[in-house]
Amino acid sequence: MQPALPPALNEDKPIVSYSPQVASIHRPKMIFASPLRGSHDSLVRQNERAEADALERIQDDADLNDRIARGMLVPVPTSGSLTVNGNLPEDRRYCRPWTATFLRDLARAHQTQFYTSLEVSSAVRTVEYQKRLIGINGNAAAAEGDIVSPHVTGATIDIAKSGMSRRELAWMRVHLLTIQNAGKIDVEEEFHQACFHITVYKSYSPDQAAPIPHKHAIPSPPATNVDDQPPPDEADSEGL
Numbered sequence: 311m312q313p314a315l316p317p318a319l320n321e322d323k324p325i326v327s328y329s330p331q332v333a334s335i336h337r338p339k340m341i342f343a344s345p346l347r348g349s350h351d352s353l354v355r356q357n358e359r360a361e362a363d364a365l366e367r368i369q370d371d372a373d374l375n376d377r378i379a380r381g382m383l384v385p386v387p388t389s390g391s392l393t394v395n396g397n398l399p400e401d402r403r404y405c406r407p408w409t410a411t412f413l414r415d416l417a418r419a420h421q422t423q424f425y426t427s428l429e430v431s432s433a434v435r436t437v438e439y440q441k442r443l444i445g446i447n448g449n450a451a452a453a454e455g456d457i458v459s460p461h462v463t464g465a466t467i468d469i470a471k472s473g474m475s476r477r478e479l480a481w482m483r484v485h486l487l488t489i490q491n492a493g494k495i496d497v498e499e500e501f502h503q504a505c506f507h508i509t510v511y512k513s514y515s516p517d518q519a520a521p522i523p524h525k526h527a528i529p530s531p532p533a534t535n536v537d538d539q540p541p542p543d544e545a546d547s548e549g550l
């Protein structure tokens with residue numbers, strides 16, 4: 311008979327619960343090495359925080375391009391320490407300004423440790439695109455309703471795990487958990503698409519979060535035809 315799984319391996323219980331206490335390096339190593347599993351509660355929290363940060367959902371390509379033109383979304387800050395997955399269309403290599411700051415900081419800290427770059431596998435999505443993704447990838451979060459994929463706000467990015475060594479994965483978990491425990495991000499580790507899904511809150515970089523006059527929340531349009539689906543390789547690389 312199999313012994314009962316230790317709590318760290320019990321998938322019913324999220325290992326990482328939101329807590330304002332800052333992670334201590336003196337905690338047992340096993341906790342840090344545990345994957346940062348997401349939970350429904352975490353997705354609810356990401357939606358609540360997005361609402362508190364007054365982030366609208368980006369509806370379609372016209373809405374996306376308008377926000378890029380107005381500087382509400384900025385390019386993913388690629389550099390020697392940060393790349394973007396080549397399958398990601400040019401107009402979706404954007405994120406919120408404070409998310410870009412987080413990415414710069416994370417990529418720099420990671421490179422200092424490992425002398426390699428990180429890869430962004432997904433960034434901003436439109437509600438229209440997310441609806442198509444749901445049809446292809448059952449793991450994708452909803453596009454509409456109270457609880458949706460936070461990618462449609464532009465605040466969320468995915469960092470690919472493929473190619474990372476065990477040491478890198480362990481370092482990422484510790485580093486991200488510390489920032490999550492400070493209440494500045496929420497992170498979920500995905501296994502199907504093998505990425506860290508990270509929602510960054512305005513509080514990460516308050517200076518960049520000055521209120522921008524915005525349109526009133528746009529009601530979701532009625533469902534439209536979803537004929538031009540993204541190519542499978544593109545959709546395959548994108549998770550929640």
Ligand SMILES: [Zn+2]
Pocket residue numbers: 432461466467468506507508549550
């Ligand atoms: Zn994601």
